[in-house]
Each structure stands twice: as C-alpha cells, then as structure tokens.
Amino acid sequence: MRFPKLPNPGLDDRIPSHQELERMEKEEAGDRPKWDNKTQYMLTCVGFCVGLGNVWRFPYLCQSHGGGAFMIPFLILLVLEGIPLLHLEFAIGQRLRSGSVGVWTAINPYLTGVGIASLLVSFLVGMYYNTIIAWVMWYFFNSFQNPLPWSQCPVNANLTDLVSECARSSPVDYFWYRDTLNTSTSIGDSGGLQWWMVLCLLCAWLLLYVCCLRGIETTGKAVYVTSTLPYVVLTIFLIRGLTLKGSLDGIKFLFTPDLNELMNPSTWLDAGAQVFYSFSLAFGGLISFSSYNSVHNNCEQDAVIISIINGFTSVYAATVIYSIIGFRATERFDDCLEGNILALLNAFSLAEGNITEGNYAESLQNLNGTFPETIQSLDLKTCDLQTFLSQGVEGTGLAFIVFTEAITKMPVSPLWSILFFIMLFCLGLSTMFGSIEGTVVPLQDLNIFPKRWPKEAITGIVCLVSFIIALIFAQSSGNYWLALFDSFAGSIPLLVIAFCEMIAVVYIYGIDRFNKDIEFMIGHKPNLFWQVTWRFVSPLIVLVIFVFYFVTKVSSNVTYIAWNPSSEDFPTLEVLEYPAWIYVIIFILAGVPSLVVPGTAMFKLIRRCCSNKNVYGAEVDTVSAKVQMFTTKT
Amino acid sequence: MRCLRMLVRILVLLYLAGAPALAQTLCQPNASNGYRVRISIKTALGNQAYEWNENEMFLFRATMAFAMRRYYKTETYNVDNIIVCNQTRRVSFWFVVISPENPTMLIPKADVEKAVSMSRHRINNAFLLTDRTLEFLGIYPTLAEPVNPDTPPWLIVFGVVIGAVFAGIIALLVSSLLQKRRKEKGMMEDGQDEEDRQMKGVENGINLDGIYNRGFTDDDRFTKL
Numbered sequence: 001m002r003f004p005k006l007p008n009p010g011l012d013d014r015i016p017s018h019q020e021l022e023r024m025e026k027e028e029a030g031d032r033p034k035w036d037n038k039t040q041y042m043l044t045c046v047g048f049c050v051g052l053g054n055v056w057r058f059p060y061l062c063q064s065h066g067g068g069a070f071m072i073p074f075l076i077l078l079v080l081e082g083i084p085l086l087h088l089e090f091a092i093g094q095r096l097r098s099g100s101v102g103v104w105t106a107i108n109p110y111l112t113g114v115g116i117a118s119l120l121v122s123f124l125v126g127m128y129y130n131t132i133i134a135w136v137m138w139y140f141f142n143s144f145q146n147p148l149p150w151s152q153c154p155v156n157a158n159l160t161d162l163v164s165e166c167a168r169s170s171p172v173d174y175f176w177y178r179d180t181l182n183t184s185t186s187i188g189d190s191g192g193l194q195w196w197m198v199l200c201l202l203c204a205w206l207l208l209y210v211c212c213l214r215g216i217e218t219t220g221k222a223v224y225v226t227s228t229l230p231y232v233v234l235t236i237f238l239i240r241g242l243t244l245k246g247s248l249d250g251i252k253f254l255f256t257p258d259l260n261e262l263m264n265p266s267t268w269l270d271a272g273a274q275v276f277y278s279f280s281l282a283f284g285g286l287i288s289f290s291s292y293n294s295v296h297n298n299c300e301q302d303a304v305i306i307s308i309i310n311g312f313t314s315v316y317a318a319t320v321i322y323s324i325i326g327f328r329a330t331e332r333f334d335d336c337l338e339g340n341i342l343a344l345l346n347a348f349s350l351a352e353g354n355i356t357e358g359n360y361a362e363s364l365q366n367l368n369g370t371f372p373e374t375i376q377s378l379d380l381k382t383c384d385l386q387t388f389l390s391q392g393v394e395g396t397g398l399a400f401i402v403f404t405e406a407i408t409k410m411p412v413s414p415l416w417s418i419l420f421f422i423m424l425f426c427l428g429l430s431t432m433f434g435s436i437e438g439t440v441v442p443l444q445d446l447n448i449f450p451k452r453w454p455k456e457a458i459t460g461i462v463c464l465v466s467f468i469i470a471l472i473f474a475q476s477s478g479n480y481w482l483a484l485f486d487s488f489a490g491s492i493p494l495l496v497i498a499f500c501e502m503i504a505v506v507y508i509y510g511i512d513r514f515n516k517d518i519e520f521m522i523g524h525k526p527n528l529f530w531q532v533t534w535r536f537v538s539p540l541i542v543l544v545i546f547v548f549y550f551v552t553k554v555s556s557n558v559t560y561i562a563w564n565p566s567s568e569d570f571p572t573l574e575v576l577e578y579p580a581w582i583y584v585i586i587f588i589l590a591g592v593p594s595l596v597v598p599g600t601a602m603f604k605l606i607r608r609c610c611s612n613k614n615v616y617g618a619e620v621d622t623v624s625a626k627v628q629m630f631t632t633k634t
Numbered sequence: 635m636r637c638l639r640m641l642v643r644i645l646v647l648l649y650l651a652g653a654p655a656l657a658q659t660l661c662q663p664n665a666s667n668g669y670r671v672r673i674s675i676k677t678a679l680g681n682q683a684y685e686w687n688e689n690e691m692f693l694f695r696a697t698m699a700f701a702m703r704r705y706y707k708t709e710t711y712n713v714d715n716i717i718v719c720n721q722t723r724r725v726s727f728w729f730v731v732i733s734p735e736n737p738t739m740l741i742p743k744a745d746v747e748k749a750v751s752m753s754r755h756r757i758n759n760a761f762l763l764t765d766r767t768l769e770f771l772g773i774y775p776t777l778a779e780p781v782n783p784d785t786p787p788w789l790i791v792f793g794v795v796i797g798a799v800f801a802g803i804i805a806l807l808v809s810s811l812l813q814k815r816r817k818e819k820g821m822m823e824d825g826q827d828e829e830d831r832q833m834k835g836v837e838n839g840i841n842l843d844g845i846y847n848r849g850f851t852d853d854d855r856f857t858k859l
Contacts, residue, residue, distance in 0.1 A: 141788035141795075159776065196788075203796055210802040214810065342674075349722035352676040456810055 003535070005510040014106045015096055018520050021295045024097075032097065033216050035292050040220040042302065044289055047227035047430025048280050049310045052132065052399075055427060058278070059318035060394030061270050063254050066261030071315070073262065073271035078311050081541045082275045084533035085498060087303035087526075089281060092505055093290030094299050095517045099441030100284030103291075104501075107509045113600030114500045115442055117493060118284035120593040122438030124489040125283070127466050128482050129435065131473040132396070133428040134197065134204040136421050138180055139400065141200075143417035150175035151408040169571035172405045177563045180400070184476035185564045187484070188579050191476025198474045205467040208429065212436045212459050216292060219433045226426040226433075231313075233423035234320050240416070241323035246333075250326015251319055253389045272545045277490070278310060282497035285434030288441045298522045300530075321398070328406035329388035336383035340364075343378050396479075399424060436462065480560055484578075488586050492553070493593035495546035500597055502539045511535060558586070660740060661719040661730045667740040668730040669750075670771040675725065678767035686725045690761075691718060695729075697760050698750075702731060702741070705749035710734040747773050 016024070035041040062070045096103045101115030142149050153166035153174060161167070166174035177183050184191040211222040241247045261267050280286065290299065334357075341355045344367065355363045368375045393402050407416045439462050443449065449458050473482050505514055511534065519525045526534075561573035661668060671694075675683045684690070695716040702711040715734055721727040731741040750757070750773055758768055765775035 137795075138788070141791040144791050145787045160774075199792060203792060203799065206796070206799045206803065210799050210806065213803070213806045218806065342677075345724060346672065346726075349724040349726060351723040352674060352725070454810070454814075456807060 003506075003511045005507050005512075008108055008508055008510070011107070011509070011513075014109075018517075021095075021097075021520075025295045033292055034294075035216065036220055038297075040216075040223060041289065041293060042306070043223040043227040044216070044219060044430070044433065045286065045302070045306050046309050047223050048285055048289070048434030049278065049306060050227075050230070050313045050427065051278075051280070051431035052129075052424065052427050053274070053278055054310070054314045055317045055321065055424070056396075056398045057394055058274060058314040059254065059321045060398065061274055062318050063322070063390070065264070065267040065270060066258035067253070068255040068257035069259050069261050070267065070271065073268045074275065074314075075311065077268070077272045077275045077541065078307060080533060080537050081272060082279050082281075082310075083303055083307045084530060084538045085276075085281050085502070085542075086279055086286070086307055087300055087530065088502065088505055088534060089286045090290040090299035090303050091514070091518055091521070092509075093287035094293050094295065094297060094521060097291045097295075099288040099291065099445050100438065101442040101445040103287055104504060105445075107504055110601040110604055111500075111504050111508065112604070113597040114497060114504065115284065115445070116600055117497050117500075117593045117596045118282060118438060119442040119446075120596065121489065121493045121497065122283045122285065122435050122442075123462075123466070124485065124589060124593075126432060126435035126439060127470045128473060128485040128489070129428060130204050130208060130432055130466070131201060131470055131478070131482060133208075133425060133432065134200040134473075135180065135396070135400065136424045136428060137204055138196065138200045139404070140418065140421035140425060143414050143421060146414050148404075148408055148413050148417055149179070150404055151413065165565045168565075170405070172401050172408070173571060175404075176396075176400045181479050182476050183479050183563050185566075185574075186562055186576055187477050187480040187560065187582065189477060193471060193474050194476065194478075197478070198471065201467065201470060201474055205463050205470075208432050208436065209460060209463045211429065212433060212440075212463075213456055215437070215440075215455055215459075216289070219437075223430060223433070226430040229426045230423045233419050234317060236419060237416075238316075238320045238323065240410070241320060241327065244323070244327040244410070246327045246330025247323035248326065249330060249385065250322040250324070250389060253326065253386075254318060254322040269545060269548055272541055273491075273549070276498070276542070276545065277494070278314065279307070280431065280434055282494045282501065283434060284438035284442060288437045289434070296521055296523075300518070300522055300526065321403070324403060324406045326389065328402065328409065329385060329391070331406075331409050332388045333383055333385045336381055340380045340383065343380060347374055347378055480562065483560055484582070484585065485589060487553075489589040489593075492546070492549060492590045495542055495549065496594045496597065499539060499542045499546065502534065502542070506535055506539075558582075660732060660738070661717040661728060663720050663728050665728060665730055665740075667743045667746070668728045669743070669746060669773065670726060670728050672724065672726040672769040672771060673761070673763065674767040674769075675761075675763070678763050691721075691727075693760060694718070697753075697757050698729065698731065701749045701753040701757060702746075704753050705745070751776060 062074075092103055096106050098106065099115075100118040101112060104111040104113075104115040150172045153162040153171045155161070156163050163174070165178060169177075181197075182191070182194050211218055293299070337357055337360060341357075341360060344350070344355055344364070345352060348367065348371075364375070364380075391402075403420065404417070407413050407420065410416050436459065440455070440459055443458060443462070444455075449461075472478065475481075505511070511531070515525050515531075558578050559575050560578060562576050564570065564574045567574045663670075673686065675686060692713065695713045695718065698716045699711045699713055702715070703709060711734055715732050716729055717732060718727050718729045731746055733739045733741055750770055754765070754775065758764055761768055
C-alpha cells in the first residue's frame with residue numbers, strides 16, 4: 001500500500017536519477033565542492049549543532065525544571081524529534097545534492113519559499129549570533145591583564161569612593177552593563193555607536209570571513225580547532241572545578257531529580273524547544289553540508305552519532321558549568337556569613353573566633369534573646385546556600401556575569417578567563433560556519449548574483465551587509481535589540497520551516513520514494529522507527545511546540561528587562577514594555593520569514609497563471625528544447 | 635630650705651602621680667578628639683595570628699607617636715603622648731593624643747586624622763595588617779590611584795588579532811587569484827583536445843555514451859525562480 005501523497009508532476013525531470021548519481025560519483029563530475037575526509041564533515045556538523053545554547057541554556061533549563069528529572073523529557077524528545085529531523089535533512093541533502101533552496105525547488109517549484117525562509121532565518125540569526133561572538137572577543141581581549149578589569153570597582157574622579165553605580169550593584173555587573181555595553185535605559189534610547197564595540201564587531205566579521213572565504217575548503221580546516229577545543233577546555237574546567245570548594249554542591253543541586261516537574265507541561269515544551277534549537281535544524285546549513293558528501297555515505301549512522309554527541313555535550317557542559325556555579329554560590333554564602341559574623345563581633349565587642357560558621361545559628365539566637373533591638377538595628381542578611389545556587393542565570397548573564405565573577409575568585413584568574421572565552425568563541429564560530437553556509441549557498445542557487453562572481457566575493461558581500469546591519473547591536477541599546485532578535489527571529493520561523501520540511505518530504509516528495517532513495521544510498525530501507533517518526537510523531541511534536549509558542553507569545557504582554565541605575569529596585573533589572581513601533585520590527589523578524597513560504601508559492605502561481613508558462617520543465621516543442629532535455633539527462 | 639625642697643618633691647610626685655590620672659580622664663569613649671581603633675588579627679593572619687598584649691599596645695603607641703612626629707616634622711612626641719583606654723576583647727580601644735608641650739591639651743581630631751592617613755601604610759605594616767583589619771573608625775582609607783596605562787591592554791591584543799586576520803584574508807585571496815589564473819592557462823591549452831572529443835560524441839549519433847563532457851554544468855536542471 002502506497003502512503004498517500006500530493007500530486008507532484010515533473011519530479012523526475014528536476015532531480016538526478018539513481019543512475020546519474022552513480023555516474024557522478026564514479027567520475028567525480030561537476031564543480032560541486034567535496035569534503036576532504038569524513039572527519040571534516042562530522043566535525044563541521046558537530047560544531048554547527050554544538051553551540052552556545054548547550055553551555056548556557058541547557059544547564060539553566062535542567063536546573064529550573066527538576067534537575068536530573070529533566071533528562072527524561074530531554075532524552076525522549078531527542079529520540080522522537082531530534083534524530084528523525086536530523087536524519088531527514090542529511091538524507092535529503094545527500095540525495096538531491098543541493099543547498100536548501102535547490103532541494104526544495106527540486107521537490108516542487110512552489111516550495112522555493114521554504115528555502116528562502118531558511119535563507120532569511122540564517123541571515124538574521126547569523127547577524128545577532130556574531131554580535132555575541134564580538135562580546136566574547138571583547139572579554140577575551142580584556143583578559144590579558146591582572147587583576148581582571150571586572151574584579152574590582154573603579155574609583156570615582158576625586159578618589160574618595162568607588163563609582164556609585166558599581167558600588168550598588170557589583171564589579172561584574174558594572175563591567176558588563178557599563179564598560180562593555182554602555183547600555184541605555186530603554187530600547188528607544190539608542191545612545192549612539194560605541195566605538196570599542198564596533199571594533200570588536202569588525203574583528204568578529206573579518207575573522208568569520210577569513211574562515212568562510214572559500215566555503216568548506218577553508219571551514220573544513222578551521223573546524224579541526226573550533227570543534228575540538230571546546231571539549232578540551234571543558235575538561236580542563238571540570239578538573240579545576242572539582243578541586244574547588246562547593247563544586248559538588250553545585251553538581252548535586254543540578255542533578256537532584258524532582259519528578260513532580262514532569263507533570264508540568266512547560267517542562268516538556270522547553271525540552272522540545274531545546275532539542276529543536278540545539279540541533280540547528282531548519283537553517284539549511286545541514287542540508288548544504290550533507291550535499292557535499294558522497295552518495296553512498298551512511299547518513300543514518302551520522303545522524304545518530306551527531307545526536308548522541310550533542311546530547312552528551314549538553315550534559316557534560318551542564319556538569320562543568322554547575323560545578324563552577326556551586327563554587328561561586330559557596331563563596332557568596334561564605335562572604336555573606338562572614339559579613340554577618342563581623343557585624344555581630346563589632347556590635348558586641350566579642351573576641352574574634354567567638355562566633356564561627358559552626359556556632360553562628362545558636363550564637364545569633366542567644367544574642368537575639370538578650371539584645372533583640374541591637375540585632376534588629378544590625379540588619380543582618382539571610383544567608384542560604386540554596387538561594388545562591390538557584391540564582392540560576394541563563395544566556396549572556398551566565399557567561400558574562402556569573403561565570404566571570406566565579407573566575408575572579410579562582411587563583412590565576414586571567415588564565416581561566418582566557419580559556420573560557422576561547423571556548424565560547426570556538427563554540428560560536430563553528431555555529432556561524434553553518435549560518436553562513438545557509439545564507440551564501442541559497443543566494444548562489446537563486447542566482448541573485450551573476451554566476452561568474454567567485455564565492456569569495458559573495459561571502460564578502462554577505463559578511464559586509466551583515467556587519468553594517470549588525471551595527472544596531474553596537475549602540476547603547478544594542479543589548480535590547482539582540483534580545484528582541486533572539487526571541488523572535490530564531491524561534492517561530494524555524495518551527496514553521498521544520499514543519500514544512502517534513503510535510504514536503506513525506507507528502508510531496510513521497511515517503512515511499514524517499515525510502516527507496518535511502519535504500520539506494522546506504523543499502524537498507526529505513527526501519528519502522530524512522531517511518532513512524534517521519535510520518536506522524538515528529539511533525540506532530542513540532543506542530544504542538546509551534547502552537548504553544550505562538551499562543552504564549554501572542555497572548556502575553558511583550559516586555560523586556562532593562563538596566564536602569566536610577567530605578568527603584570536597582571540593581572534588579574527593570575521590566576519595561578516595548579514601544580508600539582517595535583511590533584513592526586517583530587513582524588519583520590518573525591512574520592516575514594514565515595509568510596515567505598506561502599507567499600512564494602502564491603507568487604509563482606500568479607506568474608504561471610498570468611504568463612501561462614509551464615513551471616515544471618521545458619516542453620518538447622523546438623529542436624533546441626529537445627537538446628535541452630537531452631543535456632539534463634546526462 | 636629643706637622644707638621647700640620637700641614641698642617641691644611632693645608636688646612633683648603628686649604631679650607625676652596625678653598626670654596619668656589626669657591624662658586618663660582625657661581619654662574617654664566617644665571623646666571629641668579621640669578615635670576608636672578596631673583590630674582583627676585572626677581575620678588577617680589566620681593560623682599565624684599573634685596575641686594582642688601589652689607589648690603590642692606599646693608598639694601601637696610608639697607607632698602613633700612616630701606618625702605624629704612625621705606629620706609635624708618634629709621630634710618632641712613620645713609614647714607617653716598617646717593615651718589609650720577602654721580596651722575590649724574584640725580588640726578595640728579608644729586613643730587620644732596629647733600635646734608634648736601641654737599635657738592637658740588634646741591634639742585636634744583633624745590633625746590626628748591627617749597624621750594617620752599620611753603614615754597609614756607604615757602603621758599597617760608594623761602590625762602585618764591591612765586597611766580593613768586595622769580600622770580607625772572615622773578615618774577612611776584613601777583608595778589606591780588606579781593604574782592607567784597609556785594604551786589599554788585590550789587594544790594591543792585586538793591589534794594583534796586583526797593584523798593576523800588581515801594577513802590571512804590577503805593570503806587566501808591572492809592564492810585564489812593565482813589558482814584561477816593557473817586554471818585558465820591550463821584550460822586554454824587543452825581546449826583544443828576538448829573540441830575534438832565533442833566532435834566524436836556527435837559523430838556517434840544520438841547515443842551520447844561518450845566521455846562525460848565537463849563543459850556542461852548541471853545547473854540548468856532546476857527551474858530558475
């Protein structure tokens with residue numbers, strides 16, 4: 001029984017047949033680039049999938065959704081959603097031997113919109129992702145000094161006291177919000193370009209350009225370093241972290257399971273979203289990378305291996321991060337307790353050593369019993385280790401505030417700082433390779449630039465345009481713009497594209513044909529697991545996540561958090577509402593890529609109806625057309 | 635005569651006996667011209683903490699006298715000019731400074747503060763303590779002047795990285811150009827052979843089972859947008 005599919009005439013004319021693929025394989029024909037060896041391909045894919053999200057999003061989700069219990073939804077959805085989608089993208093790229101636009105156009109010309117949407121998303125996400133790399137580089141440049149600039153507050157102009165903004169918050173906060181971002185108080189207040197940020201941004205884009213100059217020829221060499229160095233650094237940090245006091249508390253806190261969280265639907269939603277975004281699916285980069293493989297490469301095995309590596313990296317990075325966070329929390333707890341003990345000793349003029357951490361609780365009780373007013377006037381802080389541990393931060397806050405603070409408390413801080421930011425830089429750069437691939441190759445497929453322009457020029461233009469637009473992130477309000485891009489450009493459109501990809505392959509290309517293709521490529525038909533997940537389970541999961549995301553975003557009031565030294569709750573970040581004109585920007589970021597999918601289809605439909613041209617292939621009318629048909633078959 | 639001498643001796647003895655008592659009344663907690671000192675030896679030195687005793691107190695008074703000498707640039711101050719009172723187990727106490735010329739007159743607070751600030755570093759080092767662990771309540775330590783290098787260190791690292799990146803870009807672009815020029819030269823040389831091969835294919839008829847002609851690229855296969 002054939003699985004139902006939509007009619008799709010002319011498919012055979014648009015794609016190379018199996019015999020043609022064999023011939024191309026044997027004669028190594030065509031000017032398509034190839035991988036030097038399998039290792040380069042695997043490292044590039046691993047690098048693309050493993051990114052900053054593994055380091056600063058997964059640990060936070062793990063800790064806030066029940067610790068060890070979060071592994072259960074994460075692993076289940078990894079198997080049901082991540083691996084099938086990954087295998088699908090690898091297989092379709094390897095079979096149709098083209099980038100995202102080429103693949104979807106070949107399946108059906110009305111599906112070109114899916115490829116264009118991938119192009120737009122890769123472009124937008126690449127822009128803000130490279131800005132994060134620019135921030136990482138700024139911290140890296142500033143790590144070559146002792147003491148580190150974020151370890152102490154600067155003094156004010158007349159050397160009487162520390163700068164007020166810093167004294168009220170903390171040196172790391174001050175360095176991040178003032179010295180690095182010089183952030184304004186709201187997104188509307190642009191504050192002009194910060195020259196040091198522009199320099200770092202320039203450096204980031206130039207470095208990316210030099211690595212992507214010749215496509216996979218250059219990135220293939222770069223990934224030997226960028227994909228392996230993070231693991232080395234993580235291991236070094238793990239060994240260092242385990243020797244610090246309090247690290248085991250952090251790891252215990254991370255993995256302590258709270259099975260009640262499994263009842264909470266948002267846990268499953270967050271797990272699904274994390275799996276989806278962590279695999280960098282729907283960017284088009286993976287399809288492109290896979291298309292440079294030989295036809296008989298075992299894409300099934302690759303998909304499983306890369307998924308396992310990605311999952312393992314998430315857990316490993318979470319362990320390392322939380323060992324360091326445990327150390328920081330213990331330091332803060334000790335400082336808090338010490339401060340309280342000192343206040344008590346000073347107030348009651350007791351000898352040093354009378355009150356220690358051990359007898360603090362009972363001593364406080366005794367004193368409170370005899371002198372309650374004095375105790376009240378002291379205004380002692382409550383020191384609770386669990387509170388410090390659960391000050392769970394994610395995203396830029398984790399890397400640039402929490403972790404940098406922990407580093408300042410370690411001996412030989414500049415070394416750890418340099419290592420940490422090199423690791424973040426490598427993680428980000430290898431993801432950018434996939435992003436650039438997902439932008440440049442569709443542009444070439446769409447013939448936007450003349451054919452004779454070399455790849456270097458196209459890559460250069462993409463980098464230049466991205467750099468110029470990314471200058472909005474170098475303003476004072478840049479941080480708020482980046483958060484906006486992160487919430488909207490990199491979330492909803494990807495879910496739409498992924499859903500369309502699965503529908504396209506299963507129902508328009510035809511799952512039966514796809515199964516035969518895979519059998520041709522790797523030697524055996526995909527088994528029942530793949531059939532069930534491709535046809536029903538994975539599209540359903542993606543659809544559910546999309547609906548929930550959409551509903552949540554649309555129904556909730558869209559707010560953002562701002563750093564405002566003159567606000568009441570300073571240093572807590574202020575919650576502000578977006579101004580009205582931001583909604584236009586949100587529509588451009590999330591709506592345009594999503595609407596391009598049906599939009600292109602309708603555009604082509606209208607063009608076909610108006611001009612009455614056959615979209616599906618050359619009609620055999622004239623002699624020249626006959627020759628055309630012949631050449632497409634060779 | 636003898637009576638007079640004895641009277642003078644008694645007066646002197648009384649004076650000497652009474653002077654400390656007099657001085658002691660000058661030193662009081664919350665005295666207007668006195669400062670409170672708080673010392674935290676165990677916090678600063680941990681295992682190597684010494685015990686605070688009379689000898690250490692003597693050293694403190696001597697150091698304060700030294701500070702006053704340094705400030706006034708005179709050699710009249712002595713240990714007796716520093717009066718200490720109200721010592722607690724915390725190790726905190728009050729002290730006042732009396733003028734060497736007039737034992738009943740206290741040196742004003744402001745002058746004492748300036749003297750202490752001037753010699754703070756020396757006082758700290760005498761006790762192996764720091765500004766935080768040897769506190770003069772009311773005298774704020776002057777913060778260290780920040781070290782401002784001529785070029786911020788980050789610019790140096792940035793310069794190195796950007797220089798390497800530019801060198802890499804130029805090297806790769808130049809090598810790409812050279813490669814392309816070499817390929818064009820090569821193509822022109824065996825362009826003649828290609829044409830012969832093409833003729834052969836056509837001669838064999840419609841069946842184009844010949845050598846695959848690399849001249850045709852496969853980009854026409856997909857319909858253009």
